[in-house]
Amino acid sequence: xxxxxxxxxxxxxxxxxxxxxxxxxxxxxxxxxxxxxxxxxxxxxxxxxxxxxxxxxxxxxxxxxxxxxxxxxxxxxxxxxxxxxxxxxxxxxxxxxxxxxxxxxxxxxxxxxxxxxxxxxxxxxxxxxxxxxxxxxxxxxxxxxxxxxxxxxxxxxxxxxxxxxxxxxxxxxxxxxxxxxxx
Numbered sequence: 001x002x003x004x005x006x007x008x009x010x011x012x013x014x015x016x017x018x019x020x021x022x023x024x025x026x027x028x029x030x031x032x033x034x035x036x037x038x039x040x041x042x043x044x045x046x047x048x049x050x051x052x053x054x055x056x057x058x059x060x061x062x063x064x065x066x067x068x069x070x071x072x073x074x075x076x077x078x079x080x081x082x083x084x085x086x087x088x089x090x091x092x093x094x095x096x097x098x099x100x101x102x103x104x105x106x107x108x109x110x111x112x113x114x115x116x117x118x119x120x121x122x123x124x125x126x127x128x129x130x131x132x133x134x135x136x137x138x139x140x141x142x143x144x145x146x147x148x149x150x151x152x153x154x155x156x157x158x159x160x161x162x163x164x165x166x167x168x169x170x171x172x173x174x175x176x177x178x179x180x181x182x183x
Contacts, residue, residue, distance in 0.1 A: 048149045050102050060096035062086070073128070126178050136172040137162065 053061045053069045063082035070077040077085075089097055089105040097105070131141040139158035146153050153161075162173050165181040173181070 046103055047099075048151055050099050051150050052148070053102075060094070060098050061102060062096050122179055122182060123175070125182070126175050129178070136174050137178060138172050 050061070051057075053065055055065045055068060063079070063086045066085060067077050067079065067082040070082075086095065086097055089101050091101055091104075092098070126137070129137045129142060129145045131138065131144065134141060139155045139162055142158040142162060143153055143155055146158070159171070162171065163169075165173060165177050167177050167180070168174075
């Protein structure tokens with residue numbers, strides 16, 4: 001039973017990190033054309049999430065920082081769960097997560113998640129990127145979320161990012177367009 005609880009806590013941590021910056025997979029054609037760019041984008045996204053969690057900017061994430069980050073985004077994580085999440089991923093035994101430990105945790109295989117769990121995570125991520133009362137991601141809501149993640153972008157920059165996946169050219173991202181972007 002204890003091992004099951006540890007797995008659940010680790011999964012909660014992974015889900016939380018994916019809410020901040022879900023993994024994206026591109027089609028085979030896109031991979032050939034943009035593979036180095038996508039790797040750079042994913043690394044930049046991962047660095048932004050790490051920086052968000054590393055509140056005191058010491059290059060390591062403590063259980064306390066993890067817990068405060070959860071609270072900031074409206075999630076609950078007990079002291080015990082935060083300690084367990086860090087302990088499960090802490091390979092050097094210092095009681096904290098450095099960037100490499102964090103990156104390995106996030107990049108691990110997601111086979112343990114069912115398609116339904118992945119869809120629920122995607123819906124939760126979508127919810128975080130849209131503004132209260134909105135049914136879609138607008139340039140303004142994207143700008144606000146990126147700012148929370150420590151990345152400053154103009155509204156025009158956000159409009160350009162949205163237009164790349166805006167299938168129906170309405171200037172916003174619906175859930176289906178967001179899901180397409182995240183594949």
